[in-house]
Amino acid sequence: MGPFTLMVVTAHPDDEALGLGGTLARYGAEGCEVYVVTATRGEAGQIFEPDAATPVTLPDVREQELRRACQTYGVHPPIFLDYPDGLLPLVHQGQAVGKLVRLIRRLRPHVVVTFGPDGVYGHFDHIAVHWWTVAAVDLAADPEWFSDGSDDECRPHRVDKLYYRVVAEDQLAVMAQNGRPAAVTRDGVPFRFFGWKRETITTVIDVSGYVETKLQGIRCHLTQIGRQSPFFTAPEMVVQAPWFRQENFVLARSTVGWPEGVEDDLLAGLRD
Numbered sequence: 337m338g339p340f341t342l343m344v345v346t347a348h349p350d351d352e353a354l355g356l357g358g359t360l361a362r363y364g365a366e367g368c369e370v371y372v373v374t375a376t377r378g379e380a381g382q383i384f385e386p387d388a389a390t391p392v393t394l395p396d397v398r399e400q401e402l403r404r405a406c407q408t409y410g411v412h413p414p415i416f417l418d419y420p421d422g423l424l425p426l427v428h429q430g431q432a433v434g435k436l437v438r439l440i441r442r443l444r445p446h447v448v449v450t451f452g453p454d455g456v457y458g459h460f461d462h463i464a465v466h467w468w469t470v471a472a473v474d475l476a477a478d479p480e481w482f483s484d485g486s487d488d489e490c491r492p493h494r495v496d497k498l499y500y501r502v503v504a505e506d507q508l509a510v511m512a513q514n515g516r517p518a519a520v521t522r523d524g525v526p527f528r529f530f531g532w533k534r535e536t537i538t539t540v541i542d543v544s545g546y547v548e549t550k551l552q553g554i555r556c557h558l559t560q561i562g563r564q565s566p567f568f569t570a571p572e573m574v575v576q577a578p579w580f581r582q583e584n585f586v587l588a589r590s591t592v593g594w595p596e597g598v599e600d601d602l603l604a605g606l607r608d
């Protein structure tokens with residue numbers, strides 16, 4: 337079997353970087369076909385470096401940032417669904433699911449990765465993408481849905497494994513600042529990260545061998561992190577940090593059984 341195809345579905349350019357960058361680099365290096373699908377161009381994001389973008393240029397700049405990041409990881413150029421940043425729960429949900437069903441049938445991934453129902457920190461765009469992807473994975477296999485009968489690219493396809501990318505509770509402890517829980521400020525208030533208990537995490541990918549690539553991928557998203565972030569000011573410290581060196585996943589659907597212990601490979605059960 338192989339080469340294997342992996343498809344990652346996110347909401348914003350940069351969603352892949354911290355939680356998935358090492359995993360993308362690993363499977364890219366293994367020769368897998370790896371695709372990053374992003375619902376928006378991130379035009380509602382902040383601009384941490386005023387010389388990098390203006391509110392007008394931000395969507396184009398962020399598209400280019402993700403293109404460079406994907407090149408860095410060694411995966412295919414990103415695919416954009418062209419939805420407005422910050423409004424994903426309000427767009428036509430059936431159309432969004434339909435777009436993903438068609439992509440799944442065209443790319444025919446063995447493995448799909450998206451957000452969990454927590455949306456990492458409750459971000460409603462992330463949560464919308466979670467539900468679209470779960471629905472699309474199920475419907476892509478069902479010939480009753482989104483098939484016009486004539487198009488070969490619309491042949492049903494069953495994804496073998498669906499994963500949620502998650503943050504582990506113990507990783508959050510490290511991210512706490514000044515005794516305050518790790519959070520992202522939205523509309524002026526902090527939304528806490530959701531930490532998954534270790535016993536609920538099915539899959540841990542050791543990305544120690546890819547930390548430099550992961551760091552370079554994160555740095556591609558300059559508008560979102562800024563030159564004052566530790567990714568620029570203290571890179572040696574970042575790449576040595578245990579939280580940076582492992583990426584955590586929860587297996588949500590599988591046609592190849594369930595792991596006994598903790599898996600260390602998204603393709604476990606699929607390889608010969």
Ligand SMILES: [Zn+2]
Pocket residue numbers: 347348351459462
């Ligand atoms: Zn995001």
